[in-house]
Amino acid sequence: MSEEGFRPGEIAVALPEKFDAGIYFIGRIRTPWTKRDECPKNARGSDAVCTIELDARYAPALEGVAACSHLVILYFMDRARRDLVVQAPRHHSEPCGTFSVRSPVRPNPIAMSVVKLMRVEGTTLSVIGLDCLDGTPLIDIKPYFASVDSVPDAVVGRSKGGTD
Amino acid sequence: MSEEGFRPGEIAVALPEKFDAGIYFIGRIRTPWTKRDECPKNARGSDAVCTIELDARYAPALEGVAACSHLVILYFMDRARRDLVVQAPRHHSEPCGTFSVRSPVRPNPIAMSVVKLMRVEGTTLSVIGLDCLDGTPLIDIKPYFASVDSVPDAVVGRSKGGTD
Numbered sequence: 553m554s555e556e557g558f559r560p561g562e563i564a565v566a567l568p569e570k571f572d573a574g575i576y577f578i579g580r581i582r583t584p585w586t587k588r589d590e591c592p593k594n595a596r597g598s599d600a601v602c603t604i605e606l607d608a609r610y611a612p613a614l615e616g617v618a619a620c621s622h623l624v625i626l627y628f629m630d631r632a633r634r635d636l637v638v639q640a641p642r643h644h645s646e647p648c649g650t651f652s653v654r655s656p657v658r659p660n661p662i663a664m665s666v667v668k669l670m671r672v673e674g675t676t677l678s679v680i681g682l683d684c685l686d687g688t689p690l691i692d693i694k695p696y697f698a699s700v701d702s703v704p705d706a707v708v709g710r711s712k713g714g715t716d
Numbered sequence: 717m718s719e720e721g722f723r724p725g726e727i728a729v730a731l732p733e734k735f736d737a738g739i740y741f742i743g744r745i746r747t748p749w750t751k752r753d754e755c756p757k758n759a760r761g762s763d764a765v766c767t768i769e770l771d772a773r774y775a776p777a778l779e780g781v782a783a784c785s786h787l788v789i790l791y792f793m794d795r796a797r798r799d800l801v802v803q804a805p806r807h808h809s810e811p812c813g814t815f816s817v818r819s820p821v822r823p824n825p826i827a828m829s830v831v832k833l834m835r836v837e838g839t840t841l842s843v844i845g846l847d848c849l850d851g852t853p854l855i856d857i858k859p860y861f862a863s864v865d866s867v868p869d870a871v872v873g874r875s876k877g878g879t880d
Contacts, residue, residue, distance in 0.1 A: 563776050571738025572853065573792055575824045576731065596864050610823065612727050613801035615813030619873030624828055628737055637777035649779030651857040659774065660739045660855045664788055664828060666865055689736065691824045693815040698870045700760050701830050706862045709783030
């Protein structure tokens with residue numbers, strides 16, 4: 553890390569002066585991890601059951617969700633910087649373009665995880681497959697459709713199927 | 717549609733008074749579809765090659781992206797209402813909880829599509845697998861990792877593998 557907070561090879565850009573749209577935090581994600589270095593390296597790195605606590609306001613929107621075996625969860629990585637276009641994640645050997653990695657550091661720090669739904673009780677969902685810090689803001693819940701979302705033979709050349 | 721713009725069975729809620737975070741539009745998506753009823757019903761509904769035009773500011777962030785066979789694209793459905801927790805999409809027989817469908821109508825109208833990457837030229841990506849209106853704002857590009865993102869046997873009980 554340099555004095556400016558950069559690792560070697562990292563490139564920052566000036567972000568636009570203002571935001572183009574706003575988002576609501578619609579709930580919170582509860583996980584066993586309270587520090588960044590405790591989090592699993594990726595969403596298959598732990599079988600821990602985490603909970604998604606949806607705000608009561610949106611409760612009727614869960615109708616039908618229990619019929620899904622898997623969900624797509626979007627959440628906001630609110631502690632990540634947003635200005636790096638090239639970054640050097642700890643476990644990569646060289647700097648990477650931001651859009652080639654799943655790091656939380658990106659212009660819009662919205663993470664996407666596919667989770668296995670275990671249980672819905674009121675506005676609390678128990679799931680397996682999250683890797684984020686406890687208290688992370690929730691922004692969306694979607695049904696996972698294998699027909700459009702599953703591509704078993706997809707490849708990422710750089711890491712030959714590894715994940716970040 | 718009622719005078720208030722509701723279909724039978726739909727439920728709206730009062731949204732929070734202010735947003736919790738902001739997002740940047742980082743580019744635009746170009747598709748053949750300029751009206752909502754021209755759009756494919758879902759992302760496998762067309763083999764059209766669409767283009768993603770990333771703002772020049774973020775060009776270095778594409779380093780490494782060309783090595784991905786598939787990408788996760790997040791985009792903002794900026795014409796959708798955000799207050800419906802139960803909605804009646806045209807092709808569903810009865811009203812659905814918002815989080816059980818992939819409709820653009822949701823508190824945070826962020827869509828997620830898995831696309832096949834055909835070509836990267838400068839800051840333009842040619843992809844197959846989008847279903848949105850021409851000019852839709854782009855908010856993120858991520859590598860698709862089969863190891864965490866692909867669940868071929870996922871099921872959605874309600875529609876037995878159909879997609880919305």
